[in-house]
Amino acid sequence: MAKKKSAFRKQLLLQMFALAGMLYLLVFNYIPMAGIVMAFKNYSIQMGISGIFTSEWVGFRYFKEFFNSINFYAIFRNTVALSVLKLLFSFPVPILFALLLNETRSLKLKKFSQTVSYLPHFISWVIVAGLAYSFFSSSGVINSMLQAMGLTDKPLEFLTKSTNFWPMAVFLDVWKDMGWWAIIFLAAITGVDPTLYEAASLDGAGRMKKMWHITLPAIRGTITVVLILALGNLFGGGLSGSNFEQSYFLGNTMNFEHSEILQTHVFRTGMVNSRFAYATAVGLIQSCVSLALIFISNFAARRLSDASLF
Amino acid sequence: MIKIKKANRITVFDCVVAALLVLVAIVTLYPFYFVLVRSFNEGTASGNTYFWPARFTFDNYATFFRDSKWLGGLWMSILRTVVGTVTGVFFTCIVAYAMSFPQLAYRRLYMTLIVISMYFSGGIIPYYVLLRSLGLFNSFWVYIIPSALSAFFIMVGISFFREIPADLYDSAKVDGANDLIVFTRIVLPVSKPFLATIALFIGVNHWNSWFDAAFYVNDASLKTLSSMMMELINRNQAAYMTIGSAAARANSTVTTFSIQTAAMVVSVAPIICVYPFLQQYFVKGLLIGSVKG
Numbered sequence: 001m002a003k004k005k006s007a008f009r010k011q012l013l014l015q016m017f018a019l020a021g022m023l024y025l026l027v028f029n030y031i032p033m034a035g036i037v038m039a040f041k042n043y044s045i046q047m048g049i050s051g052i053f054t055s056e057w058v059g060f061r062y063f064k065e066f067f068n069s070i071n072f073y074a075i076f077r078n079t080v081a082l083s084v085l086k087l088l089f090s091f092p093v094p095i096l097f098a099l100l101l102n103e104t105r106s107l108k109l110k111k112f113s114q115t116v117s118y119l120p121h122f123i124s125w126v127i128v129a130g131l132a133y134s135f136f137s138s139s140g141v142i143n144s145m146l147q148a149m150g151l152t153d154k155p156l157e158f159l160t161k162s163t164n165f166w167p168m169a170v171f172l173d174v175w176k177d178m179g180w181w182a183i184i185f186l187a188a189i190t191g192v193d194p195t196l197y198e199a200a201s202l203d204g205a206g207r208m209k210k211m212w213h214i215t216l217p218a219i220r221g222t223i224t225v226v227l228i229l230a231l232g233n234l235f236g237g238g239l240s241g242s243n244f245e246q247s248y249f250l251g252n253t254m255n256f257e258h259s260e261i262l263q264t265h266v267f268r269t270g271m272v273n274s275r276f277a278y279a280t281a282v283g284l285i286q287s288c289v290s291l292a293l294i295f296i297s298n299f300a301a302r303r304l305s306d307a308s309l310f
Numbered sequence: 311m312i313k314i315k316k317a318n319r320i321t322v323f324d325c326v327v328a329a330l331l332v333l334v335a336i337v338t339l340y341p342f343y344f345v346l347v348r349s350f351n352e353g354t355a356s357g358n359t360y361f362w363p364a365r366f367t368f369d370n371y372a373t374f375f376r377d378s379k380w381l382g383g384l385w386m387s388i389l390r391t392v393v394g395t396v397t398g399v400f401f402t403c404i405v406a407y408a409m410s411f412p413q414l415a416y417r418r419l420y421m422t423l424i425v426i427s428m429y430f431s432g433g434i435i436p437y438y439v440l441l442r443s444l445g446l447f448n449s450f451w452v453y454i455i456p457s458a459l460s461a462f463f464i465m466v467g468i469s470f471f472r473e474i475p476a477d478l479y480d481s482a483k484v485d486g487a488n489d490l491i492v493f494t495r496i497v498l499p500v501s502k503p504f505l506a507t508i509a510l511f512i513g514v515n516h517w518n519s520w521f522d523a524a525f526y527v528n529d530a531s532l533k534t535l536s537s538m539m540m541e542l543i544n545r546n547q548a549a550y551m552t553i554g555s556a557a558a559r560a561n562s563t564v565t566t567f568s569i570q571t572a573a574m575v576v577s578v579a580p581i582i583c584v585y586p587f588l589q590q591y592f593v594k595g596l597l598i599g600s601v602k603g
Contacts, residue, residue, distance in 0.1 A: 013489040018405060018420050127578060
């Protein structure tokens with residue numbers, strides 16, 4: 001300890017830098033973590049920040065209230081369904097896209113298509129929602145085109161029919177972040193030893209075979225790490241973490257039955273209706289699931305392969 | 311379109327691959343092109359506007375740039391992006407620099423605190439109560455202070471600073487330079503690529519950010535472009551559901567939708583401008599840095 005203290009004094013400037021960062025984390029990350037106790041307390045915002053700790057304990061009252069509420073089933077089903085659907089599509093599609101980019105023989109087309117594909121990653125969901133409305137609303141581009149071609153008489157209800165919300169959400173999620181995540185897979189593919197492909201060609205392997213037996217196994221480590229990242233944020237919307245923004249911007253009274261999720265429920269009950277303790281309890285469920293998932297997937301990855309996050 | 315080596319034939323497989331890649335490019339780019347076309351189209355003009363304005367006009371932009379509300383939002387977005395980027399880059403840089411020294415006392419403790427903050431948080435409600443108690447509501451600083459440090463960029467920074475050869479520090483120390491001089495005169499100048507990279511990413515985040523402006527700020531003069539866009543889109547949403555959008559004013563070709571397209575172009579334009587600099591090199595470095603953590 002004495003040794004550490006003298007080292008500390010010698011590194012005064014560096015320690016000041018690091019401690020400034022720790023102070024920031026303490027205020028903006030660790031104090032809110034302590035605020036989680038709100039979930040078990042009868043708290044109202046008038047009590048100020050100290051009221052979080054002095055208010056009376058109510059145990060699991062708010063958790064029970066949420067589990068017994070009429071919307072619980074729909075909210076939980078939507079959260080799980082959207083998250084799992086995104087894992088099923090938004091995670092493999094970038095891998096397929098990277099393989100596709102790797103297979104083309106035209107370098108110009110490869111560069112162009114790739115450069116264009118990650119543009120939407122840098123565009124905010126506000127704009128993407130605006131684009132979605134101008135394309136998929138009843139008077140939007142897609143419906144106008146379909147009607148002009150005589151493919152449909154009545155406009156299709158992409159955004160207003162409740163059951164269309166899930167496929168729309170998954171499509172927009174893939175559209176926005178496919179190119180971004182393909183970058184990392186393509187980088188991994190580029191690192192594959194080319195002699196492996198030559199050897200396989202001599203053995204008479206076709207391109208599909210080479211893809212399956214050489215490329216995919218070679219990027220297994222990268223796939224595992226990205227999968228852990230996606231699983232860790234499963235209820236947030238996987239890789240792009242888009243669940244809240246999508247349900248907030250594209251959710252409406254007509255598709256509420258399929259668009260309301262844990263995060264929008266927390267937002268509506270907490271920030272809109274000021275039921276802070278209840279909303280904290282609902283939010284805590286999501287945080288705990290995320291934490292559990294990231295540990296389980298990391299543990300599994302370490303067992304099954306040599307790749308892991310920590 | 312497809313260049314091949316002489317010995318190779320173009321197979322069906324190649325054609326399918328090329329067609330799919332072209333399709334991806336079109337599906338990605340066309341929505342942006344459509345909005346651009348509509349922003350130069352008279353809002354009240356009907357007809358085929360998929361590839362070219364039916365009736366060309368600058369009115370939408372003129373209306374946008376004459377409206378003091380929109381201009382105020384634009385100014386606020388620029389201000390928060392500039393101030394937020396400078397603050398964010400500086401703060402991330404000093405913390406990452408300190409953390410990059412393996413011999414830093416208590417380093418393991420600090421690192422644990424950073425990693426935990428990456429994977430667990432108190433959630434939005436305790437955070438909301440905190441910001442309120444700190445008096446950050448309805449203040450410009452709510453845009454800057456809570457987002458001043460990102461654990462993710464610290465990780466990227468640590469791996470960058472580790473690459474700086476130790477000889478550089480040692481020779482400066484021999485010449486009698488103290489830590490502060492080493493940092494400002496030696497470390498910062500050689501770190502320009504890293505600083506530029508995180509500045510771009512932090513800047514884009516600030517420019518796109520809407521949640522804080524929408525829910526932590528009520529004062530109309532503090533609203534940013536993206537939060538105003540969000541309100542307009544929410545308002546237009548109701549109109550889309552039924553009849554499309556109605557004209558904002560009589561005797562004007564400008565509709566709420568056409569002004570929305572102009573606002574969208576203004577929001578996206580800066581990102582397109584910096585896009586060449588967000589090149590693959592930067593993107594790759596950041597992504598891979600993040601995964602190797």
